[in-house]
Amino acid sequence: MRGLCFVGSVLGALAGALLLSGCAATGIPGDQPVLRAKDQVMPALVHIQPVQEVFAQGRREQRPIVGSGFIISPEGYVVTNEHVAGRSGYVRCVLYDRREMDAEVIGTDRYTDIAVLKLQTEGEALPYVRMGESAALQAGQTVLAMGSPLGLSRSVSRGIISVPDRHIPDHGTMTSPYNNWIQTDAAINQGNSGGPLVNLRGEVIGVNARIIGGADNIGFAIPIDIAKEVVDALIADGHVSRSWIGVTLQEMRRRTDDPGQRGVVIGGVDPMSPAQEAGVLPGDILLTVDGQAVDARFEEDLPAVRKRIADITPGSAVTIQLLRGGAEIDLEVETMALADLRGVELAFAEWGFTAAEVTPEIARRAQLPAPRGVLVSGVQPGGPAANSGLQHGDIVLEIDEEPVENMRDFEEMYADRIETGQRLVLFDVKSGPLMRYVLIDQSAVAGAPQPGMEDLPPEENGLMSPELNGGLDGLE
Amino acid sequence: MGWNRLAFAAAATLACVAASAQSGAFAQSFVRGVYDDLAPGLCLVSYNYEVTNPATGQTARNSSHALGVLVSSDGLIMVRGHMVLDHMTPFNIRVAIPGENGDALLPAQVVRKPPDVNVVFLEIQGDHGPFSYVSFDGGPELQLGESVLLVGKLGETLDNVSAIGFRRVGAILEQPRRTYALDDPLPLGYVGAPVVNGAGQVVGVTGYDLSLGEGGDLHVRSGHPIIYQSNLFQRYIDDPHSEPEDDPLGDSWLGVFTQPLTDNLAEYWDLPPEGGIVISSIVDGSPAAAAGFQRGDVVTHFNGVAVRARQDRDVLGFTGLIRAAPTGPPVPYRLLRNGEVVEGEVTLVARPRTHLDAEQFEDAVFGMTLREITTDLRLALNLPQDIQGVIVQNVRPGGWAQLAQIRPGVIVIGFGGHPVTNLSDYRDAVEQVLEERPAEVALFGRVGQVTGFFRIEPRWDQYDEQ
Incomplete structure (x- = not known):
């Protein structure tokens, strides 16, 4: 599975397009529904060119990418993918009428891969799309995918809905816990990301976001119903607020094929989570949440249950009913706010490495009882950190025997050590199950090459973030 | 010739x-x-x-x-x-x-x-x-x-x-x-x-x-x-x-991970120039843990021999000292803790089995081979001590386990409703299931940091034919 981003040169594709440009369709009768739908959406289509901040080999770099989006209101709100507009220093947009303008990133949501931009207009009303509904989609419905495949703006492709509610398991950092996906055979390529999937009424029913590398005509769009909720939250608050109780849910068929068995299997309970504090155990069957029955016989049913929990106001106490050993029990769980999937990442150029915030997920993977420290996300070859033996994946828990609670602590300690110029700085780091000491020799900093001077940056090949590159294996 | x-x-x-x-x-x-x-x-x-x-x-x-x-x-x-x-x-x-x-x-x-x-x-x-x-x-x-x-x-x-x-x-x-x-x-x-x-x-x-x-x-x-x-x-x-037994390197085990006391580290900690070796990690349940070794201790003498490790490769000398020391009788050591000299004795044990020597069980019925979780495997998997179980080493193509999407690396914590902490538990659980012959068997396991269930559907009719 890969996210859609523009790769490769567009020159070859443009040459091909020129050869075909002499035979523009005039619209024979059978084409009318397609033409009408296209005409309704095309004026609101946006070609998006963000410059993303990428962390590679212990350095922060800027990389231009290309994606798609669509205007949803006259004042210029634009919907696109988080993997297009996330971590962008600035975003340049090209409208259908070729006007170019910058856009502000209003908010992003990694859990649904949705982002909202605001075009920097001069007050004029802009054309915008009509949002449809995705709850009642059917396989076989004709759809159009619109956007900038391989950077070729204003492209339209046609296909049908192959499956309206495809479940896609997590793949590395690509996760979609709260939604299934619209699978379509309309041609979608890198660069289509964030573009609209449109029905023949000219309504947007999905946001194109994923393809399977190497497969033909298997693309996926985020259903518009969930996108609309996220967009509203991002415009209102800049982020999506969700509850977390710390359970791994599994469909009932993981335990039994008996169709009479209702509920959802609790496959796991996170340590020190609200669910664990409330006494939830793996193997319990979740029957109700806040008085409402929940049921997931198949994995496609799980996102709705997760969303049911996520939609609870964080910090509120809810009653959940469980089936345990044949008896129904009620437990009260006080939910917590769901943490961001990805934390802040910063470059510490003087020491030659980059570090990311330790999110609850990273803490769980590292067997830390709670999020603390910073995660080394890259080490610059030849820099002081590399020379001292610091490695990608290390978690720095202490500096000079003072605890590093979070990224802010680390930034302050870093700034302090740089200012005082103390020669030796001691890190206490966790590397997998082991701890070790790493001593940064700041006296080596002065003679070190400046960041970016010692070798050329990676080729500007266009443009996939490391996370997305990590997901190239495809969905099986 | x-x-x-x-x-x-x-x-x-x-x-x-x-x-x-x-x-x-x-x-x-x-x-x-x-x-x-x-x-x-x-x-x-x-x-x-x-x-x-x-x-x-x-x-x-x-x-x-x-x-x-x-x-x-x-x-x-x-x-x-x-x-x-x-x-x-x-x-x-x-x-x-x-x-x-x-x-x-x-x-x-x-x-x-x-x-x-x-x-x-x-x-x-x-x-x-x-x-x-x-x-x-x-x-x-x-x-x-x-x-x-x-x-x-x-x-x-x-x-x-x-x-x-x-x-x-x-x-x-x-x-x-x-x-x-x-x-x-x-x-x-x-x-x-x-x-x-x-x-x-x-x-x-x-x-x-x-x-x-x-x-x-x-x-x-x-x-x-x-x-x-x-x-x-x-x-x-x-x-x-x-x-x-004639192996010259010996087989004794202390249960620590060490790193050299580099000149910079000695300077940072203001330690005397005689040097030593830094204890960076201690294995839970090891002789070192029992003897009260702490992270950051700098061992200067072990079994009567002065220890000095300034570079990575010098650490091997300390490993050799430990391996050659006896198991059973207490072995004296001296170390620096926060600059103070601490002396003590530690009782070494034989090096624990590695995953290569781990006990295995080939479950021909469900179609998988399981292995005990040895100390080295526990470290490699970053598994806390409180997680006990056995690890799936292989699944037989087309076997019941594979059809249930069980794959190598899954840590089996429960089988058929019975807790599994070791291979013996697993064997007993399989025996029990063979007697009960349920239509569905739940395997509770851990994959990475996540736990969950796998539902196995035994084909008892095929089993009986075989």
């Missing part, structure tokens, strides 16, 4: 000296003589091997070849040490020995991999001898720049063609023991090749890396060929089945 050392050596020495004066190379007649004598003692070893991913327990199989040197008339063979590694086990070993009527292909088994020299000994199975073999001279010293002759197998190909090569002694290392490094990498087929000096003496074999106990590639750096002098391995040729 009867390598007529005395007679040949004298002639060869003369020839060599004469030739060196002219071209710096061995005389052709000398080379030919060495080749004729040694080549019949070489063979080509073909084998399959199983590689285990320590993080998941998953195994993969592949095939390879190696140059073999017959070292006894009854079929003892010496090959490069990398044929057997911690995570790599050879099997299906076949030895091709050239003969008048083509190659004889004979089965062989691993006899041992000595802990103090990076070679592996194989033994041909069955009574096929006597074989021609190579005998070694007792480790004569070599000089820097001295030319040596190698006899190997061209390209390690199945054509089984013996070939010659020339190298010089490019460096002589004195630590951790005298080691002769060659001046140029070795092509395929020359790793493990007999090395002959200008006097016609077979002084050793080529190889890469010291034994792990000596530091592996820490001293010589990977990719740099060296000579294992024959005095390092001759005793294993003389007595290939000697008891492992």
Whole structure:
């Protein structure tokens, strides 16, 4: 599975397009529904060119990418993918009428891969799309995918809905816990990301976001119903607020094929989570949440249950009913706010490495009882950190025997050590199950090459973030 | 084979000296003589091997070849040490020995991999001898720049063609023991090749890396060929089945991870110049944990010996001290904790089993092989002590486990409603399930940091037919 981003040169594709440009369709009768739908959406289509901040080999770099989006209101709100507009220093947009303008990133949501931009207009009303509904989609419905495949703006492709509610398991950092996906055979390529999937009424029913590398005509769009909720939250608050109780849910068929068995299997309970504090155990069957029955016989049913929990106001106490050993029990769980999937990442150029915030997920993977420290996300070859033996994946828990609670602590300690110029700085780091000491020799900093001077940056090949590159294996 | 050392050596020495004066190379007649004598003692070893991913327990199989040197008339063979590694086990070993009527292909088994020299000994199975073999001279010293002759197998190909090569002694290392490094990498087929000096003496074999106990590639750096002098391995040729207790490195275990006390670290902590070694991690439940060792302790003396480690490779000396110390009687130590001297005693135990020696259970009914979680595996998987279970090593294609999407690396915590903390629990749980014959069996397991259920649907009718 890969996210859609523009790769490769567009020159070859443009040459091909020129050869075909002499035979523009005039619209024979059978084409009318397609033409009408296209005409309704095309004026609101946006070609998006963000410059993303990428962390590679212990350095922060800027990389231009290309994606798609669509205007949803006259004042210029634009919907696109988080993997297009996330971590962008600035975003340049090209409208259908070729006007170019910058856009502000209003908010992003990694859990649904949705982002909202605001075009920097001069007050004029802009054309915008009509949002449809995705709850009642059917396989076989004709759809159009619109956007900038391989950077070729204003492209339209046609296909049908192959499956309206495809479940896609997590793949590395690509996760979609709260939604299934619209699978379509309309041609979608890198660069289509964030573009609209449109029905023949000219309504947007999905946001194109994923393809399977190497497969033909298997693309996926985020259903518009969930996108609309996220967009509203991002415009209102800049982020999506969700509850977390710390359970791994599994469909009932993981335990039994008996169709009479209702509920959802609790496959796991996170340590020190609200669910664990409330006494939830793996193997319990979740029957109700806040008085409402929940049921997931198949994995496609799980996102709705997760969303049911996520939609609870964080910090509120809810009653959940469980089936345990044949008896129904009620437990009260006080939910917590769901943490961001990805934390802040910063470059510490003087020491030659980059570090990311330790999110609850990273803490769980590292067997830390709670999020603390910073995660080394890259080490610059030849820099002081590399020379001292610091490695990608290390978690720095202490500096000079003072605890590093979070990224802010680390930034302050870093700034302090740089200012005082103390020669030796001691890190206490966790590397997998082991701890070790790493001593940064700041006296080596002065003679070190400046960041970016010692070798050329990676080729500007266009443009996939490391996370997305990590997901190239495809969905099986 | 009867390598007529005395007679040949004298002639060869003369020839060599004469030739060196002219071209710096061995005389052709000398080379030919060495080749004729040694080549019949070489063979080509073909084998399959199983590689285990320590993080998941998953195994993969592949095939390879190696140059073999017959070292006894009854079929003892010496090959490069990398044929057997911690995570790599050879099997299906076949030895091709050239003969008048083509190659004889004979089965062989691993006899041992000595802990103090990076070679592996194989033994041909069955009574096929006597074989021609190579005998070694007792480790004569070599000089820097001295030319040596190698006899190997061209390209390690199945054509089984013996070939010659020339190298010089490019460096002589004195630590951790005298080691002769060659001046140029070795092509395929020359790793493990007999090395002959200008006097016609077979002084050793080529190889890469010291034994792990000596530091592996820490001293010589990977990719740099060296000579294992024959005095390092001759005793294993003389007595290939000697008891492992004779291993010189010992088997005692403390249960710590260490790092050198570099000059910078000593300066940072304001420690005296005598140095020591830093305890960076302590294994839960180990002798070190029981004795109260703490992270950041700097061990200065162990078992009466001063400890000093300034570089990574120096850490090996401490490892050697621990391994050689006795298990049972308390071993004294002295360390610095926050600058203060602390003295104490620790009772060492035998090194815990590794995943290679782990107990396994092949569950033929559900179609998977399970293995106990050894200390090294627990560390590799970053598994906390409170998680007990067994790990799936393999699943049989088409078996019930595979159909339930169980895969290698899954840690089984429960089976059929019964908790599983070890292989014995698992066996009992399977027995119970076989008696009960439920339509569905829930396996509760852990994958990475997540737990969950797998539903197995046994086909009891098929089982009964079998």
